[in-house]
Amino acid sequence: MDEPAIDPFQVEVFKCRLDSIANQMAITTLRTAYSAILRDSIDFSTAVTDANGLTLAQGVTCPVHLGSFPAAMNRLIEMFGAQLHEGDVFAFNDPYVAAGQHLPDIYVVKPIFWKANLIAFGITVGHHSDVGGIVPGSNSIGSIEIFQEGLRLPIVKLIDAGRPVDAIWEILRLNVRTPDEVVGDLHAQIGACNICEREMVLLYEAYGADMVRLYSDYLQRQGEEIARASIAGLPDGIYRFEDHIDGLGERPEPITLHVAVTIDGDRATVDWTGSSPTVAGGLNSPKAYTHACCYAAFRCLMPPNTPNCHGFTRPITVVVPEDCFLNARFPAACGVKGLTGYRMIDCLFGALAQALPQQLTADGAGGATLCTISGSHEGRRFVFSETVAGNYGGSAQHDGEEGVAHIGANHTNIPIELIEQRYPLRITQYGLGVDTAGAGRYRGGAALFREYEILADSALLQVRSDKRDFPPHGLFGGREGSASWNILNPGTPDERILPALMTEPMILRKGDVFRHVMSGGGGYGPPELRAEEDILTDIHNGLLSVDAAGKQYGWRDAPTAAPARLIET
């Protein structure tokens, strides 16, 4: 026999060990990270690849980062393949020369050697608190060229055969607003790569190179086979869906996403033809990121146990036209491609729900709002940035969840008490809105809102949000959810509605209050079919007013029965 027979149980053991390495990298990053965005929002990812840069395992981190590794690794190997040394650590962020995603996402990669042979790469990508550019936090919405977005790093060595490359570190420190955080976070990423190195060497010592190769290949094939089986389970056909991003600034023009998913046996093609051309703002998505989002959406259709390796992406073909904002071309800006990514996944779910009505939900709040408040207080600069999320739409079995992260990026919120300890800000309200959920047999999740009071002497506000003009859609007769809003000084004579996607930072004064309201999730199935008990529970829990219950569900309050008694058991 040429190839030893593979014991499927031993493959599971091997996979377990690889997953454990990727997760250990993630924990190391999390526990040593400096910036709030990395550690509190967990906006980073870890992976281990083989010597060819094909992903073997990914940490339980941020799905839309994960699918982007192969393109980045291809570029790195192309450029440095023959000149990799033990103790090298590379960094890059540029989407055009280095296959990055957007400038704040800095990749840190370490080649790993065993017995003088290259065996693997440890990779982490982390969203940094600042990389320079026109706005603090480097997530400018209004930029039209990448040059406005901050420091562009081609693939460079941070550490050369064990020696830090001082020049690069100096350039980094000089070009970012938060040098201590950026340097601290890069150390956290390097620490994770070192852990990967240590563990991969142990893995090779235990298995030997041949067995590792054998099992790795098997895992890739297994991932691919499971993906093919999942796709083959969908009825053949072309599933189309159209969704929109509200658009930029005060007079937004809708930006269109149009997708046609072709299911042909065990293969899927995702075609974005018909989507808007390049956008004059930071919403353009580099091709690697567009691919990553498509893979993440399809991964949701596969069983949980599917190996998170490159193999599962093989049966999925992604087509993006040349002049399209989903195929960012130099020098298009892409600082807020994250929003575009959420919308790609939502749009794909809209298409795939037609094929899989039981497995997907109606549209949800559409991914985290990114809220950045920067400024100075008592002579000290600060940059505060946080993600606010989220809810899901209703499904065939239950109401939409509230207070959950979007499928595309698994962020957390930042504790209010920590924000108030560290920043000249006060959170004045945080909760769920009444009458915001899209009606349906199973309603969408209620909308979240969060309100900030500025305590600083001066501050700049920038908000990346969406779903005001195009709120989350319902499915199969379910209604759309409520619209999202940004309101300055609500309920006062100074009240002012701010754009969903602010192309320019807004100057705020001490005492100003900013209120962000997310959208409500879309409903699933016709509202007439909603169980009366569920309507009463919502009323009782304060999520649905009696008035709205009448309008949305045709429900009439029985005057004699107090709702509280009806649902108590």
Added chain:
Amino acid sequence: MNKTYRVASDIGGTFTDLILCDSEGKISQIKVPSTSPNYSEGVVSGTLALLERVRAEPSQIEDVLHACTVGTNAILSKEGARTALLMTKGFRDILYLRRIRVPRLYEPLYRKPEPLVPRHLSFEIDERMDAYGNVLRPIEEESLERVIDELRHAEPEAIVVSFLHSYANPSHEQYVVKRLRRIFIDTFICASHDILMEAGEYERTSTAVINGYIGPPVRRYLDSLIRSLSSAGIHQPLRLMQSSGGIMDADAIVQRPVQIVESGPAAGVIGAAALGHALGENNLITFDMGGTTAKASLIEHGHALMTDEYEVGGPVSGSAILGGGNGYALRLPSVDISEVGAGGGSVASFRHGTISVGPESVGSDPGPACYGKGNRRPTVTDASVVLGYLGADSLAGGALPIDAARSVRAIEEHLCQPLSCDATSAAFGIHAVVNANMVQVIKTVTTYRGRDPRNFTLFGFGGNGGIHAVELARMLRIRRVLIPYGAGTFSAFGLLTAREALVLTQALLMSTGQMDFERLSQAFAALEDRIASSLQKAPRSLQWERALAMRYRGQAFEIDVPYRQEELAEGGIAHLEAKFADEHERTRGHRIQDAMIEIVRLKARGSVMSTTPLNQAPSSADLRKKKANRNIYFGPSYGFMSVPIIGRPELVGGRREGPLIIEDYDATIVVPPYARAGLGSFDSVVVELDEGATYG
């Protein structure tokens, strides 16, 4: 004079384990079926049976120790108290919204755990503090009155008050609690600052809500247990194990039941530390495998590793990894135990082209297929039966008969057919996969925390610990394994070794560059007063351990650094900084030169000076001799081997080379061909692995 006795009981889902220990340290043990829902019956009948065995009277019992899962059960079964929550106005949904992050990726239909307080029982009080404890808005009486009215209608069994920044200034919570206590006399009422003096509104609220939710059931349970013991003639105060590993009187626990949610598992770890100490083994990885889960924790220099981040009520409990979100956040000092859904009852399946073992479990009822109680799917125990690790009469001394044919059938039907392999390889495969899962959980407490497992002895216990421990050691390159006597009832034994103790923390932000020692010692003094008064002891009569939670400025996760004033006097602040940096490098892979270091919180543990020491080996009277051989499979490189089945007494003569099976009344130890076993002090089985037996 009559002998006196101490009795320890640990209630599990299937069995209640009891140990009686006389004043000379002589031990007898018994396993009785747990008597749900009136668990106290089993405790009393078991205690009386043990007393009878040693011909003693209930009045001779001078100490009653206990561990139970009643708190966890209330959460898992959603049968806790109807709990109301009072929050600062504008923040009613904090408990419900949690931390947003979801514990699993790629699941559009993911559902969060139900909140322990429904939204209609969450109320808002108009009041507000800032982060420094300044009152921004005093309590608005009218809003309080309104809520009190609503509470009268809602009739909750528990009320939890959790206001923003109460850790910085608890006066608003204190005022409201005082008012409520005057009105709702029979209601369980607690304030968040009283449970946890730390920032982080979700975690503090969640911890306090767990306390309220399990408060009434724990109180009912303890009342009934005390009554039953008393009517059986046992009047000594009941004392309980806390998750932090210390013992505390039941009357104090009634106020803070959240401290006992992991009492059983913690007792096992504390027992391991004590037994390890007596055996001169102070660096241990504990591995506790039962029917549903496997748990691991770390003992270093004789001390169990602690954590402040915990989750309960999820698929598995344990310290929150990567932001967590599986269960309900519980932020109190607890023995750091990681858990995985891997036990004897874990189900093996082949679906979608991949094999999985657990977390789904058939527990002990219906149990593995070989029990013949209705389950036909293969489990980890069935694999052990097919491989020969367990014989027909291996369980509970043969009281639970095993039908090997059923194990074979289950494996053939569910695995061999789709995978076209034979039952032996499939069984070995199940064994390998469950071991790989358990290796991960051991890694969570070792390599994930910068510890190399090779520097530790693996301490295996629980009903299934002995079957898997040696193979796990091989996979982790550990050379030495200890299996204590009474491995199956070891948590009850642990209760006998624990000290009365309480750990509390207090937030305090201070940079090491600007140390205010005066403030630090005042804060420690205040914290220690709280501990001493909870333990109802004079502070000076207690033994103290202090620690500072430190981090590089800007980080969010701290490292506990032991703090001793004398050390500081000698080495100055630089000494403290160096200790922190060393530990940072060890657990997190690097240190940072010239970075500012800050102290975030204080932690103190006050314990009552040592209880009865372990001074004598437990009675070996229960140890049976066995003599037989069985055909046993240790993987393709060894094939089936005829292996002697022995009892511990047969190791008395000296070490014996593997392969061996050592069968106890309550546990089985598998000694593979690459290891040998001997008998250590306290009748522990010591297994040593060949140097060449590395992971492959």
